Structures are given as structure tokens and as C-alpha cells.
Amino acid sequence: MKIVLGIKWVPNTQAVRFDPKTGTLIREGVPSIVNPHDLDATEFALQLKDKFGGRITAVSMAPPAAIMGLQHVIGMGVDDGILASDRAFAGADTLATSYVLAKVIEKIGGVDLVVFGQETIDSSTAHIGAQVASWLKLPYVYYVEKLVNYDEKKKEIAFLRKLEDREEVYRIKLPAVISVAMHSQKPRPVRMSYKIMAKLENPIQIWTNKEMGLDPRCIGLKGSPTIVGGITWTPEVPRKKEVFQGDPKEAVKWLIDKLKEEGVIPF
Ligand SMILES: Cc1cc2nc3c(=O)[nH]c(=O)nc-3n(C[C@H](O)[C@H](O)[C@H](O)COP(=O)(O)OP(=O)(O)OC[C@H]3O[C@@H](n4cnc5c(N)ncnc54)[C@H](O)[C@@H]3O)c2cc1C
Structure with missing residues (x-):
């Protein structure tokens, strides 16, 4: 099975502080990590590879x-990595980000399954x-927890996803896109x-827009119709610090x- 795994390199939000005056993130000196929910996606993809090869x-x-970040997941067993990186991609909203990622996947070619995490810890839109x-005009299943079965000949795959009140099984034809539920692996x-x-x-490999040749109107700030109207900062809840x-x-x-x-608990 030929799998593409999407991962995002994010500031460790546990170490991020807010500037209370401006309401913006103070990113200086904040270490970055692979988005933790993408490690669930990585594990899920690796299990598919362990079972079916590819x-x-x-x-x-x-x-x-x-x-x-790419080196980190390669350290877990992923085969290789592609970083789409170019100044022209900067300032992208989710539409422009997903456009570049879709074009990367198209350029790789012959992909059976695209696996993403549920959402990121720094923007958490769950749009991508x-x-x-x-x-890519492909079927999409989100909150995937488990593989139910895979018919390699028919290229049919079934996944289980859990909702609050029920479990659902989706049978789809490959190629397809999935998002793996956070904390599920x-x-x-x-x-x-x-x-x-x-x-x-x-x-x-690093792919710049020279390799990709994408229309400048669809990438970066120009390709981003979303505007952040404002950020509201929730004040810190003081802790009692009783030990x-x-x-x-x-x-x-x-x-x-x-x-x-x-x-917190009833009498
Ligand atoms: C108006 C606007 C301007 C922005 N400008 C900037 C900017 O200048 N610089 C900046 O860094 N961000 C910017 N952003 C944020 C940027 O759009 C998001 O970081 C990005 O689109 C991913 O969205 P998300 O983090 O909500 O991912 P989600 O949709 O929550 O992520 C779901 C999953 O998709 C995958 N995924 C997400 N992002 C990527 C990625 N980049 N590569 C591969 N896989 C991925 C992961 O598997 C992840 O678990 C901007 C956003 C807006 C709305």
C-alpha cells in the first residue's frame, strides 16, 4: 500500500506563553515538536505497512x-519524507496549505491512502x-480508530470510527483520505x-515552488481568503497550589x- 502521511511541526503549546497586552503568542525560545496527534496517525500508517507492506x-x-519533524517519524519507521518549503508558501491559511499538500500528493503519484492526524495543537481547525x-476529489473518513478489513485485489478498505454514542464502519474504495482519531493509538x-x-x-527531499510550479494566486497569503479577525485571550485560572x-x-x-x-465529585 502506498501511503502518504501528513505531519505538522508545531510549537510545543505547553511551553507557549501569551502576551496579555497584544493577545498574541510569544514564540521566541519555544521548542517545536511533531504535532502529538500526528504520532497517532504515524502509528496507524505504520501498522498498515506492517500488515500489508508498501x-x-x-x-x-x-x-x-x-x-x-520528518526525521522524527522516519525514526519511528516511515520510509522517507518530502518538505514543501518556499517563502512563497508563507502566510498560508488552511485552504492554501491544503492546496499545496494536495499538489504534493498529486506529484508523488499513485498514492493509495493519505493519512492525517485529527487536528493540530497550535491551530486545531481540523480542516486539512x-x-x-x-x-483531490477523494473519499474522506475522519476520527478513524481501527482498520476493519482491507481487500487488496478490489482496493476496498473499511475503517471503524467511534462517536460519542455509536460506532460506525465506513467501507470505501482506495485511493482515499483519512484522519486518525487523537489518542486512539x-x-x-x-x-x-x-x-x-x-x-x-x-x-x-525539499520541494520549493520551483519544483512544484504552483500558481502564485493559489498559495501563501494571496491564496488565503481567511482573515483572523481577532484573538481573545482567556485569563489564567489561578491554582490553589495545595500540597x-x-x-x-x-x-x-x-x-x-x-x-x-x-x-468536583458528588457527596
Ligand atoms: C489567515 C491565516 C493566516 C495564517 N498565516 C500563517 C502563517 O503566516 N504562518 C503559519 O505558520 N501559519 C499560518 N496560518 C496557520 C495555517 O493556516 C495552519 O497552520 C495550517 O493551515 C494547518 O491548519 P491547522 O494547524 O488548523 O491543521 P488541522 O487542520 O487542525 O490539521 C489536521 C491534520 O492535517 C495535517 N497537517 C496540518 N498542517 C499540515 C502541514 N502544514 N503539513 C502537513 N500536514 C499538515 C496533520 O496531520 C494534522 O493533524 C494561518 C492561518 C490563517 C487562517
């Missing part, structure tokens, strides 16, 4: 530093999967040997009493 190419549209499917660890191989053999010191057995009773006091 190849996984990770793709990302981002500035050059995102190469580290649906928009890429729409550009246990991502495998990175193997240093894979990561070193990725660095030495450099399987990551129980003493016998661990007593601690459970103390904690339960506290939770009852606060109305």
Missing part, C-alpha cells in the same frame, strides 16, 4: 526547520484532511538507528474530601 512517505508544508480530500518509540539512517542517507504532606494512605482521603468540597 511504503510510507511523510509530507509537511513548513519552513526548513520542520525537517526535524477534508480540504485535501476535496482538492500508542505511538511506537523512535529508533536511533532509523534516525541516523535518515540523516546519513538523507531521504528527505498534601504526609502519609500516602491519608493522602487519598484528603484528596477525596477536597474534591467533594470543590463539588
Whole structure:
């Protein structure tokens, strides 16, 4: 099965601070990571490859530093990576981002399945999967948790997705696009040997718009019809910072009493 995996290199939002005056993110000095929900998608894609063979190419549209994100998933077992990176892509909203990603997938060619995470931790629109499917005119299933079955000859695949009150099974023809539900997998660890191989053999390609030849009206700021009207900053909720010191057995009773006091658990 030929799989493309979409990953995003994001600022670690647990380390991000807000400027309370401007309401904007303070990104300086904030380390970046692979969007954690994309590790669920990576694990899901790797399990498909373990079962049915094939190849996984990770793709990302981002500035050059995102190469580290691609190296991370290669360290988990992904075969190679493509970074779509060009100043002309900067300032992209989700429409322009998904357009570039769709064009990358088209250029790779012969892809059976495109796998995305459910959403990112820095923008969380959950638009990209649906928009890429729409550009490519492919079926799209989101919140996928499990593979139900795959008929390689007929190129038919079925996935289970869980909603709050029910489970649904979707049977679709490949090629298709899916988003994997967050927290649904246990991502495998990175193997240093894979990561070193990725660095030495450099399987990551960088595609600029010179290679891609995309219409400048459809990319970057020009291709982005969305305008951020404003950002509202939710003030911090002060913590009580109460710590129980003493016998661990007593601690459970103390904690339960506290939770009852606060109305978190009923009497
Ligand atoms: C008006 C506007 C201007 C913007 N300007 C900028 C800017 O200047 N610089 C900037 O960095 N961002 C900018 N953004 C944010 C940018 O559009 C989003 O980061 C991007 O489109 C992805 O959206 P998301 O993070 O909500 O992804 P979601 O839709 O929540 O992501 C779903 C899944 O899609 C995949 N995915 C998401 N993004 C990528 C990617 N880039 N490559 C590969 N796979 C991906 C992942 O698997 C992810 O789990 C702007 C947004 C708007 C609305």
C-alpha cells in the first residue's frame, strides 16, 4: 500500500506563553515538536505497512526547520519524507496549505491512502484532511480508530470510527483520505538507528515552488481568503497550589474530601 502521511511541526503549546497586552503568542525560545496527534496517525500508517507492506512517505508544508519533524517519524519507521518549503508558501491559511499538500500528493503519484492526524495543537481547525480530500476529489473518513478489513485485489478498505454514542464502519474504495482519531493509538518509540539512517542517507527531499510550479494566486497569503479577525485571550485560572504532606494512605482521603468540597465529585 502506498501511503502518504501528513505531519505538522508545531510549537510545543505547553511551553507557549501569551502576551496579555497584544493577545498574541510569544514564540521566541519555544521548542517545536511533531504535532502529538500526528504520532497517532504515524502509528496507524505504520501498522498498515506492517500488515500489508508498501511504503510510507511523510509530507509537511513548513519552513526548513520542520525537517526535524520528518526525521522524527522516519525514526519511528516511515520510509522517507518530502518538505514543501518556499517563502512563497508563507502566510498560508488552511485552504492554501491544503492546496499545496494536495499538489504534493498529486506529484508523488499513485498514492493509495493519505493519512492525517485529527487536528493540530497550535491551530486545531481540523480542516486539512477534508480540504485535501476535496482538492483531490477523494473519499474522506475522519476520527478513524481501527482498520476493519482491507481487500487488496478490489482496493476496498473499511475503517471503524467511534462517536460519542455509536460506532460506525465506513467501507470505501482506495485511493482515499483519512484522519486518525487523537489518542486512539500508542505511538511506537523512535529508533536511533532509523534516525541516523535518515540523516546519513538523507531521504528527505525539499520541494520549493520551483519544483512544484504552483500558481502564485493559489498559495501563501494571496491564496488565503481567511482573515483572523481577532484573538481573545482567556485569563489564567489561578491554582490553589495545595500540597498534601504526609502519609500516602491519608493522602487519598484528603484528596477525596477536597474534591467533594470543590463539588468536583458528588457527596
Ligand atoms: C489567515 C491565516 C493566516 C495564517 N498565516 C500563517 C502563517 O503566516 N504562518 C503559519 O505558520 N501559519 C499560518 N496560518 C496557520 C495555517 O493556516 C495552519 O497552520 C495550517 O493551515 C494547518 O491548519 P491547522 O494547524 O488548523 O491543521 P488541522 O487542520 O487542525 O490539521 C489536521 C491534520 O492535517 C495535517 N497537517 C496540518 N498542517 C499540515 C502541514 N502544514 N503539513 C502537513 N500536514 C499538515 C496533520 O496531520 C494534522 O493533524 C494561518 C492561518 C490563517 C487562517
